[in-house]
Amino acid sequence: MSVTVRSFAKINLGLAIGPSRPDGFHELRTVYQTIALHDIIRVQISRGAGIEIRCEDARVPRDETNTCYRMVEKAMAALKAKGRVVIDIDKRLPIQGGLGGASGNAIAALLGLERALRKPLAAAERLRIAAEVGSDLPLFLVGGTVLGVGRGEEVYPLPDLPAMPCVVVTPEIAVSTPKAFADWDELCGAGALARETVEHHSSRTAHGVLPNMSNPKLTASDPSDRIVKLGRRISAWLSAVSGVPGSKSRGRAETPLLDLVRTGIENDFETVVFPQYPELCEVKRVLERAGAMYASLSGSGSALYGLFATRTAAAKAAAKLRKSGIPAVATATLTRRQYWKKAPSS
Numbered sequence: 001m002s003v004t005v006r007s008f009a010k011i012n013l014g015l016a017i018g019p020s021r022p023d024g025f026h027e028l029r030t031v032y033q034t035i036a037l038h039d040i041i042r043v044q045i046s047r048g049a050g051i052e053i054r055c056e057d058a059r060v061p062r063d064e065t066n067t068c069y070r071m072v073e074k075a076m077a078a079l080k081a082k083g084r085v086v087i088d089i090d091k092r093l094p095i096q097g098g099l100g101g102a103s104g105n106a107i108a109a110l111l112g113l114e115r116a117l118r119k120p121l122a123a124a125e126r127l128r129i130a131a132e133v134g135s136d137l138p139l140f141l142v143g144g145t146v147l148g149v150g151r152g153e154e155v156y157p158l159p160d161l162p163a164m165p166c167v168v169v170t171p172e173i174a175v176s177t178p179k180a181f182a183d184w185d186e187l188c189g190a191g192a193l194a195r196e197t198v199e200h201h202s203s204r205t206a207h208g209v210l211p212n213m214s215n216p217k218l219t220a221s222d223p224s225d226r227i228v229k230l231g232r233r234i235s236a237w238l239s240a241v242s243g244v245p246g247s248k249s250r251g252r253a254e255t256p257l258l259d260l261v262r263t264g265i266e267n268d269f270e271t272v273v274f275p276q277y278p279e280l281c282e283v284k285r286v287l288e289r290a291g292a293m294y295a296s297l298s299g300s301g302s303a304l305y306g307l308f309a310t311r312t313a314a315a316k317a318a319a320k321l322r323k324s325g326i327p328a329v330a331t332a333t334l335t336r337r338q339y340w341k342k343a344p345s346s
Helices: 067-079 101-117 123-133 137-141 177-206 223-241 256-261 269-276 278-289 311-323 336-342
Strands: 002-020 026-046 051-055 084-090 145-149 154-157 165-169 294-297 304-307 328-332
Touching (some): 002 101, 002 165, 002 177, 002 223, 026 101, 026 137, 026 165, 026 223, 026 328, 051 067, 123 137, 137 154, 165 278, 165 311, 177 269, 223 256, 256 294, 256 304, 269 294, 278 294, 278 304, 311 328
Parallel strands (some): 051 084
Antiparallel strands (some): 002 026, 026 084, 026 145, 165 304, 165 328, 294 304
């Protein structure tokens, strides 16, 4: 039996990187948002044994390192199912783009497998296996607007917000997430040293000695503080959109996503990725100049997105970017209801 499933992408609405954890990962806070761009996953089960990955994109691994392979392998064991599983990946999303393509593929493969076997996993078991395979996977078991905590694998559904036009830009640049984290750790270490230097200068100034500020350093605030700050902003936004008494709602029920980004949320990865790839910073500026009400890197990149007030504005901006030689497409965010309604592919 063959089953086809759409594998949707995600963007990050703010991403705060916290301190390193004992397991080697970093503590994170982010708001995931699923969007309409997608790959296509076909799952076929026949007699025999083993898992085969098929994809025309040579950059997609076809062995046990593929997230689809690992997801299906664990699911087959949990379901005590037998058979040969063939997973065909029609890749439309960029590789290492920050849109969660590989993670979404794995969840789509799981959903296709369950439908083909007519034997679903329990919801808790799904989430457990997904978290074992990768940090971004569990969000695709929720869809819509999702709060991610822990290393990103602990997910909580946020209010199902109206869809909003957006433009996704996919430069042909592969950003290494592990390197981006390493650069962040180096920056935070340098920031701590710089803060000590500033404190020393302050002490000297208090005693009548002027500090030499001819070479000021960029400092990063304490990672734990950034986690707390983003958490407070999300909490305040949730109070507003939920109509909690005493909250300062602006009365913009039609643009709650914009209300969230107006709180000042940022993607910490921009601090270390943009210096390495200045062209990505320029793309963000182009999006803003094209009318984006908010623009940001998604994950560690290289994809960027801009949120727009209308579909017409988004379409015009995407066309303008493409005319300049920048790969861009107008799309929209997906509500949780839309996400699950559109997942089965015709």
